[in-house]
């Protein structure tokens with residue numbers, strides 16, 4: 001079956017009790033038992049909820065995964081996956097990830113004996129040098145937030161597996177519509193469903209998709225044991241969001257390409273980060289690994305005052321954190337999403353004070369361009 005058919009039907013069976021075509025919001029904390037230990041498979045809503053189960057079936061199918069788990073946020077999904085790592089074990093973390101992911105490692109997990117090193121995962125020989133005897137996991141984001149570096153998922157998976165490590169990919173920027181990491185040998189996919197999967201900037205959530213039965217059993221145990229579950233209402237919203245994922249991603253991609261090309265030609269813009277541009281260092285890899293380039297574009301304005309003036313002069317684009325909604329959002333990574341990354345690391349990666357990030361929405365592209373153009377002027 002095709003992607004959109006799966007998106008619309010997987011997990012979306014008509015409701016058994018009523019025939020409702022949209023999976024109902026099962027807003028309940030518990031379930032009546034007919035007799036002691038006799039129930040319909042639902043005991044307590046932290047453990048099981050039909051709306052959440054429907055979403056879990058849906059996104060797992062979109063990622064071509066056997067198992068899926070919905071979490072309260074992207075960060076709680078990532079944290080659950082990191083619970084596969086024990087004290088004394090080592091993780092290689094891509095050197096450019098969402099700032100919150102870096103913060104989870106540097107400020108939280110490090111207190112519990114989890115070792116980690118940053119590595120440029122776009123450079124495979126460099127990644128190879130980062131392995132240690134106790135390396136248990138390689139965690140990558142591709143394309144990265146915000147400088148859009150692309151990592152070769154097959155090469156990383158082959159290398160990690162040869163070293164006995166599990167590979168995790170944060171697929172938030174591409175969504176399963178443009179990239180299915182498990183197909184390249186990646187073991188676990190994580191998402192912030194807050195972004196493209198939900199797509200309407202009205203829910204915070206996260207997801208873990210994987211094939212390994214033993215790891216899935218542990219992630220399910222962690223999901224219930226820690227309890228950072230996605231609510232029934234949020235599950236409903238994301239389930240509604242994924243039905244239109246394909247059409248939205250096509251529209252984001254179409255507008256993203258136009259905006260990136262416009263910026264690349266603009267005299268006030270020093271550099272554009274977008275894998276769809278021929279000038280992008282991993283353009284050929286992106287073409288092989290992704291079926292689109294998406295709607296995330298970053299560009300260098302040269303200084304904090306230039307960036308500030310663009311960010312504060314846009315009228316249509318909304319200045320704010322987050323991405324992947326239907327509306328265009330504009331942000332300043334250095335002081336917003338990546339403020340927790342040390343300045344020296346930020347600058348090395350290109351996350352300068354002059355860098356501006358746009359989550360290109362699906363408005364009429366002429367209006368987006370006109371807005372950015374007047375702000376740049």
Ligand code: P1T
Pocket residue numbers: 073074075076098100101141145170172173191192193194204205206321322323337
């Ligand atoms: O916000 P939350 O749902 O917890 O997701 C965290 C997260 C994980 N992975 C990636 C690639 C992300 O971009 C994010 C969140 N990012 C933003 C809020 C942002 O504006 O970049």
